[in-house]
Amino acid sequence: MTQSPFLLCARQELLLAVRSRWTQVFAAVFAGLSLAVAVSGYTLSGGRGVQDFSRTTASIVQLVLLLVPLSALLIGVLSLSPERGAAELLFSQPVSRRSVFLGQAAGLWAALTAAQAIGFGAAGAVIFSHSGSEGIGGFALLFAGASVLTASFLGIAAILSAGVVGRRRAKALALALVIWFVATVLFDILALGLASLLRSGTASRVLIVSVVLNPIGALRTGALLALQGTTAFGSASLAFLRFTKGPGGAAMLLSGSLLLWTAVPFVFAVRRLEKADI
Amino acid sequence: MIRFASFGKAFGTHVAVTGLDLTIEGGETVALLGPNGSGKTTCLKAAAGLILPSSGQVLVDGIPASRPKARQSLSFLPQKVAFPEALTGLEVVEFYRKLRGAPAGRDREVLRFASLNGASERFVGTYSGGMVQRLGLAVAALPDSPVLLLDEPTAALDPEGLCAFYALVEKRKKQGKTVLFTSHHLGDVERLADRFAVLVGGRLAAVLSSTELASRLAERGVLRLRLDRRPENLLEALRPLSPAATWSGDELILPGPASGRPALIDAVRAAGAGILSLTADEGRLDALYSELVGGKE
Ligand SMILES: Nc1ncnc2c1ncn2[C@@H]1O[C@H](COP(=O)(O)OP(=O)(O)O)[C@@H](O)[C@H]1O
Numbered sequence: 001m002t003q004s005p006f007l008l009c010a011r012q013e014l015l016l017a018v019r020s021r022w023t024q025v026f027a028a029v030f031a032g033l034s035l036a037v038a039v040s041g042y043t044l045s046g047g048r049g050v051q052d053f054s055r056t057t058a059s060i061v062q063l064v065l066l067l068v069p070l071s072a073l074l075i076g077v078l079s080l081s082p083e084r085g086a087a088e089l090l091f092s093q094p095v096s097r098r099s100v101f102l103g104q105a106a107g108l109w110a111a112l113t114a115a116q117a118i119g120f121g122a123a124g125a126v127i128f129s130h131s132g133s134e135g136i137g138g139f140a141l142l143f144a145g146a147s148v149l150t151a152s153f154l155g156i157a158a159i160l161s162a163g164v165v166g167r168r169r170a171k172a173l174a175l176a177l178v179i180w181f182v183a184t185v186l187f188d189i190l191a192l193g194l195a196s197l198l199r200s201g202t203a204s205r206v207l208i209v210s211v212v213l214n215p216i217g218a219l220r221t222g223a224l225l226a227l228q229g230t231t232a233f234g235s236a237s238l239a240f241l242r243f244t245k246g247p248g249g250a251a252m253l254l255s256g257s258l259l260l261w262t263a264v265p266f267v268f269a270v271r272r273l274e275k276a277d278i
Numbered sequence: 279m280i281r282f283a284s285f286g287k288a289f290g291t292h293v294a295v296t297g298l299d300l301t302i303e304g305g306e307t308v309a310l311l312g313p314n315g316s317g318k319t320t321c322l323k324a325a326a327g328l329i330l331p332s333s334g335q336v337l338v339d340g341i342p343a344s345r346p347k348a349r350q351s352l353s354f355l356p357q358k359v360a361f362p363e364a365l366t367g368l369e370v371v372e373f374y375r376k377l378r379g380a381p382a383g384r385d386r387e388v389l390r391f392a393s394l395n396g397a398s399e400r401f402v403g404t405y406s407g408g409m410v411q412r413l414g415l416a417v418a419a420l421p422d423s424p425v426l427l428l429d430e431p432t433a434a435l436d437p438e439g440l441c442a443f444y445a446l447v448e449k450r451k452k453q454g455k456t457v458l459f460t461s462h463h464l465g466d467v468e469r470l471a472d473r474f475a476v477l478v479g480g481r482l483a484a485v486l487s488s489t490e491l492a493s494r495l496a497e498r499g500v501l502r503l504r505l506d507r508r509p510e511n512l513l514e515a516l517r518p519l520s521p522a523a524t525w526s527g528d529e530l531i532l533p534g535p536a537s538g539r540p541a542l543i544d545a546v547r548a549a550g551a552g553i554l555s556l557t558a559d560e561g562r563l564d565a566l567y568s569e570l571v572g573g574k575e
């Protein structure tokens with residue numbers, strides 16, 4: 001019985017990711033910080049738990065928005081752009097480049113999601129053992145969102161790494177860091193800066209677009225909406241919510257943005273790979 | 279079995295191979311010779327579907343090499359193969375065996391064939407360069423594919439790997455399979471190949487049978503002798519047979535074709551000298567390359 005190349009490559013990549021120092025470090029750092037945030041939130045509330053639920057989960061959202069894209073980009077590029085001799089042997093096998101590459105990406109996604117599950121599990125255990133199950137649904141939704149965000153930044157890493165072998169990896173890795181910086185830091189500053197220069201109608205339109213244009217912004221808005229209602233909203237999210245006329249429409253638009261940000265990069269990555277000389 | 283039809287490949291503006299027409303028939307063993315940078319690897323990788331032609335096409339069994347189906351009939355060993363360092367030799371072989379749909383028993387067989395059965399549980403990261411290349415050879419030997427493509431097998435393999443390589447090629451030849459390999463210098467590969475395609479500067483300079491190649495090289499050979507004494511006028515006596523005859527230290531250097539050597543030895547003896555030692559070098563390939571490009575002969 002022959003096995004599907006997609007599954008074979010996914011399993012192999014999962015195994016490699018579990019053995020990789022990088023994934024292990026990410027899992028440990030993410031778990032450590034999530035736990036620290038959860039414990040300090042509980043301590044700051046004077047041991048009464050619930051009171052600081054909102055601030056605690058907002059911190060965890062920030063943690064996810066910073067670490068998840070970074071890990072997916074770095075670990076994605078490192079794993080998806082192999083050494084030349086490895087790529088030559090792998091892609092000379094009688095299977096399509098697409099199934100090999102998407103299989104590897106799927107394996108990585110599973111590994112990173114599992115690593116995040118450790119952090120979420122640890123932080124969730126602390127938070128909800130003190131505050132009861134209130135907000136647990138939103139927390140689960142944040143975990144799901146993190147795993148979609150992982151997929152979408154793996155997609156961007158896939159574009160950077162498709163057909164890249166040997167020495168050109170360093171360039172792809174540098175580009176990954178630049179993209180991370182732009183997406184997590186620069187993008188919001190630029191959107192807010194631009195909005196402050198415009199008349200209020202146009203400004204809020206810029207902010208609304210900025211929320212769906214950046215998968216990080218989409219997850220931030222979605223997560224805060226799910227966890228805290230509208231209490232912790234920034235100006236972009238508020239404008240966005242007014243535009244969608246309520247949480248239902250907002251949820252649909254945000255999910256759509258995240259899913260597109262996952263599918264489209266992979267389409268481009270596979271196209272690039274199929275045209276590449278290995 | 280493998281057909282390069284006006285195959286050309288340019289990397290940006292750099293032309294690596296141009297206008298290559300070459301057909302390798304089923305059951306043939308062909309060596310692709312040429313100096314470094316002449317385009318040998320480019321041709322082999324195009325046949326393995328790794329490089330897309332800029333012009334013309336490369337067909338394997340009539341199917342364009344870039345299609346996965348074409349690669350079903352071939353095994354390719356890159357010039358410098360690599361594997362994830364965190365996998366064991368056995369895990370690597372298992373992965374490729376499943377990818378090729380080969381039977382489970384093949385794992386141990388090919389590991390033993392590549393003299394890696396002792397190291398199969400170790401991580402590839404702990405392997406020496408020669409062992410990694412042998413693991414590549416093991417993977418290439420996994421499927422019983424009709425075509426074997428090997429890039430510079432004699433350059434990267436260690437002695438144990440070379441033994442395995444010769445055994446593999448000879449076995450495949452006996453089974454009537456096709457083998458195409460590259461080499462930038464001759465060694466023992468001479469006796470393996472039925473035909474030699476010589477690439478120089480991305481162009482096919484010549485296709486020679488093994489006897490043709492041997493005689494071409496022999497014409498450019500050198501006979502070196504050490505004598506027990508130096509008879510007077512010896513060089514003058516030898517010049518009609520080997521015009522470039524000369525002394526280099528205490529060694530007598532006699533350039534010329536292999537067929538002229540018995541007469542040279544007779545002439546040395548006739549002059550009254552005893553021969554202490556004798557070496558004969560065949561012609562160097564690089565001389566043949568420049569000759570072929572220069573269009574001489
Ligand atoms: N990926 C590549 N990008 C740019 N140039 C390349 C690439 N691969 C090979 N070349 C160039 O093409 C020529 C032929 O290379 P190659 O086929 O590797 O030669 P050989 O195997 O005979 O040494 C060389 O000049 C080499 O520098």
Ligand SMILES: [Mg+2]
Pocket residue numbers: 318319320357429430
């Ligand atoms: Mg080469």
